[in-house]
Amino acid sequence: MASDTRDRILDALETLLLDVGVTQVTLEAVAGVAGVSKGGLLYHFPSKESLLASMVRRLGERSDQYLADAVAQGRTVSETYLQSPIGEGAPEISIYRSMLASMRSADGQHDEVQQAIADVMRSWDAGLLAEFDDPVQAEIVRLAGDGLYLAALLGLPDPDPDLHRRVVHRLLGTDPAN
Incomplete structure (x- = not known):
């Protein structure tokens, strides 16, 4: 399940990068697109750079x-x-x-x-x-x-x-x- 969540978060990041570019990508936006809480995102990826x-x-x-x-x-x-x-x-x-x-x-x-x-x-x-x-x-x-x-x-x-x-x-x- 954790792997599915990680992939969903990474897929959300890709979508945002393709749609709005890196300057508009925030952890909150990625969490929202992935359907996870910001805390859930931070559990898997402790920083934007790590993500x-x-x-x-x-x-x-x-x-x-x-x-x-x-x-x-x-x-x-x-x-x-x-x-x-x-x-x-x-x-x-x-x-x-x-x-x-x-x-x-x-x-x-x-x-x-x-x-x-x-x-x-x-x-x-x-x-x-x-x-x-x-x-x-x-x-x-x-x-x-x-x-x-x-x-x-x-x-x-x-x-x-x-x-x-x-x-x-x-x-x-x-x-x-x-």
Whole structure:
């Protein structure tokens, strides 16, 4: 039950961040949207910074699970990292929503939140480095994936699907016919 309450509070925080931005988010507002008392919220999250950092850590857990599932299905880390950020499935949408809310929480005022975001953004580095003999190529793939995701977060137009596919094949050195 506590996990359900924690998730409900974190979902409420994401909703508020997406709707009004970090400057308008208060513990009282989050508690109200989550349907808990402020004391109930403080039981789980002793401060606004703790609440924000927990939201980002949950994003990291979801992202790690998404990657593990993709690899279990036979996809590589780099293919998964370079995919279009908004897929058709619920995990992609949930991660996208959490990432957007997390980015909106990064106001430079909370060291714990900034570190949690940095940890999430770099969490796939080891997997990318393991797939390439050249660390420069792994970094190029990471930067391209970051750019794709940031463009989606900003609402920029999706790249042409055929061009995107060709870019991924070139970056990964794979045969575009497959």
